[in-house]
Amino acid sequence: MQIAVASGKGGTGKTTVATSLALSLADSHPIQFLDCDVEAPNGHIFLNPEINKQEPAVIRIPKIDPDRCSLCGKCVEVCQFHALAKVGKTILVFPQLCHGCGSCTWNCPEGAIEEIPNPIGMLESGLSIAGFPFSQGILTISEPMSTPIIRQLKRWESPSKGDTIILDAPPGASCSVVETLRKCDFAILVTEPTPFGFHDLKQMVGIIEEMKIPAGLIINRDQAPYPPLEVFCLEHNLPILMQIPYDRRIAEGVARGQTLIDIDPLYQEEFRKMMERVESIIMRSRKHTETKGPKP
């Protein structure tokens, strides 16, 4: 079972929720934690993993063999991203534009292209402080693309079928979040009851509805009812799974690297109960899918 924690707006408390959820379930479920916020991963601050495995995250970029290259320019023609240019008697490669799709390699009539790994970041894994597997991806500063690292991270540690995998998604509502959510059974959306939180939540809901992923809401820093949010949840059948009150104690604890469980142990039971509800929503959704056909 794969559960993503996403938000739309940054800073609503995704990582706080994802790590607290993982710790709450550590005794009752075989947990795996994946930090997919590869541009700014923070899960390690709360889960204190001991990293014992590292591997470079790579994009396979083309390397042209000048002896075999006939300068036909086919590679330049097929590349949709302008990562190749024919200049004088050479073919130039621009690694930062390359998507690693392999099209140039397959289409070279001379077989002059070889793919070589271009490291764009690092994959790391180990055991968290609570003993469950933890892994993260870290994008190298100045590299533009985070989506390929997220894709590799998800494939890297092959989870056992019974595991409950918790994925901490990046902020925003673009392709990196989509990659994180792909094949997930449920999305926990963490929002704050403000105009900014609400605006960005709507983007996220657009994504989960298109991807047909069941979702539920956690309202963080809850101080007063925010009617537009409540109306929206009713219209979109979004269950409100939990409300975490605005509490300066929580803000100060999280700032120090404490999870919600550290700050108030009662949250462990709240997260467990929430998880039971999430599991029953997933079951209902699977039954629905079996009668209606697979989701794309």
Place this chain on the structure above:
Amino acid sequence: MILFLSAQQPRLDSLVDQRFGRCMWLIQYDTDTQQWEAFENPGAKQSGGAGVAAAQFVVNHKANVVISGDFGPHAAGAFQAAGIKMHLYGSEITTIEQAISSHQQGKLAAFS
């Protein structure tokens, strides 16, 4: 000598376009024959790699010199590899005609 200049309109009296990769028009000017032609910049509508697309176009048209307001790292890399000299408009030049004339007087700064 073949010059290529980034422009806002397809005319010699056009205002210059300070961007290279996403400029609207690329004007080709032959200093020997004084013939010129305006091309829509293939990089203008690109999702990514606009500088490369525009540079590839200029390279394919056998330019000797390319003039713009600035060159991004990909376009600059392509021109350097191709041996095409890059020059800058600077803040004084406003039209393509002025740029051509200034270049022929050797007054345009080189890009580095």
Place this chain on the structure above:
Amino acid sequence: MKQLVILSGKGGTGKTSISAAFAHLVNCNPQAPVAILVDADVDAANLSLIMQPNQSEPHDFWGGSLAEIDRESCTGCGACIQVCRYDAILPDSIDPQKKQIDPVACDGCAACIYACPEGAIRMVPQQEGIWFQSQTPYGTLFHAELFAGRENSGKLVTLVKQHARLMADDGNIPLVILDGPPGIGCPVISACAGSDYGLVVTEPSLSGIHDLKRAIGMLQHFHIPAAVCINKADIYPEGASLIKEYAESVGINVVGEIPYDHRILQSMLQAKPITEIFPSSPSAIAIRNIWIKLASMLLENRES
């Protein structure tokens, strides 16, 4: 003309609230604007929620293309599956023997087009969002909305930024201020390109400090001079000290500390910059002092 980019690394540190306050402070005379604002956080664009445009000119944004299979011509041979690295080929929903493209997964690489022996696949340009040139009570704002789930390659960021820069050049407006996205990837790199100065808004949490270092690393990589301001500084004073130590160690100025102030939330709910609606609040005073320092660096010959 100078360009200031406001970053954070970590999301939620207060970039947008501070950007709106800067707009209010710098464009105090609507007849003579000093800055053009850009919301470069195109997939979660919030600046317009405070700046409240009274007039907006929308434009379609066409990004990349996605592949589409013609059901008539497809024979279901599966050559496309052999070359697709993005798991984007699925059984066709109407005729499962044939194939269709999953638009959410498709990367737009066109490898399938070259592999298809029937020529049954073509690339279809996609409208990926909308961008706006808006008039607000605090000056001109360029902003955009990327459609949910699309590739945020930085092209849309570059587009709104370029339009702002062109307008600033044409109108002799000396400053462009960009409210940047979180993170350090493509859209952030696009926002930073051409910047004369970067302000990193951080919070004194361990997460904030970790991500501050990555944001600073990025600005330094692109040789953009930077400064830091600490928002919600009193939430974790030890964290604020760590930030100041780090900043000193890498030669970066801390231009101010803003105390946690519940009035910032109030100002957001009322859709007004904090410096306008609560000008004597501790956060508004701190933000004003930060702006005075930045303005003196960016607008050397003008009165701020």
